Amino acid sequence: MNSSSNPIPATVTGEPKTGSRWGQDRRLEFIDFRLQWDGRLNRSDLTDFFGISVPQASLDIARYQEVRPGNMEYDRSSRVYVATPAFSPVFPVSHPSRYLNELLAAATGVLPRDATFVGWWPPVGIAPMPAHTLDVAVLTALLRAMRDRTGLRIRYQSTAFCDPQSRAMTPHALTFDGLRWHVRAFCHLESRFRDFPITRMSKVEGEEAAGLGAAEDAEWQTVVTLVLAPNPALGKQRARVVELDYGMIEGELHLSCRQALLFHTLRQLGLCNGSAAKPEDLPLVLVNRDEVESLLPA
Secondary structure, eight states, X not given: OOGGGSOOOSOSSSSOOOOOTTSHHHHHHHHHHHHHHTSEXXXXXXXXXXXXXXXXXXXXXXXXXXXXXXXXXXXXTTTXXXXXXXXXXXXXXXXXXXXXXXXXXHHTTSXXXXXXXXXXXXXXXXXXXOOOOOOHHHHHHHHHHHHHTOEEEEEEOOTTOSSOEEEEEEEEEEEEOSSSEEEEEEETTTTEEEEEEGGGEEEEEEEEOOOOOGGGOHHHHOEEEEEEEEOGGGOHHHHHHHHHHTTOBTTBEEEEEEGGGHHHHHHHTTOSSSOOSSGGGOOEEETTHHHHHTTSOO
């Protein structure tokens, strides 16, 4: 059931992709997803989720069978369509990462269950992490400034000062370091691009004339390739486990990363410090460390 080997139609219905929840392309994705992960589907799944009629659900199922004839068959005893042993997914929506991300989003309350394609829900446990509170007005202003390409003056709590300071900046992107959200912006005070944690922004004081934008942010535009490999100190057997964990090919994983996010990425991978007490605590090594470290901020 590896979707990487299957051609994925840009549009399987011939109608334009509108992104609508009710478009037929979206419903065909739903059928594909349910067959992949539940192994079964009936008309009521479609009618309940999309609010369509039974005849329309029948038409959608018939259309899906035209697209991939061998993917499902009708089980008369249970009165459901079931995935065949030859099932091969049609859409990227059926990729494992999509399924697991939907489980995660529902388990953490980001999405209600009925907003996801998941049918049967396995038990899910999430390691708890402290919540980061963002000011809605601040986030809204950042988004509008990015869209309209304007600057903002924001009350910002820096680690360099005891009290919040007024900062003028021109935001152009949001970034996530695995723990909290930042805004990538041109800092008018320091005349350089920086990542600002949004949690440290307490108030929007007003608009400013725009400074430099994304096109001038060389670190944002530059993509760096990290070459990762198992720690040689692990030994052959444990190194093979690391290769499987990270889907390495011939003992290496090439990971693309914006230069602006290098530090966050290395920290998440545990590669900021090149040494550890035990090899098990540092399963990965950075093969091109010299090259990558030369591109880190001074």
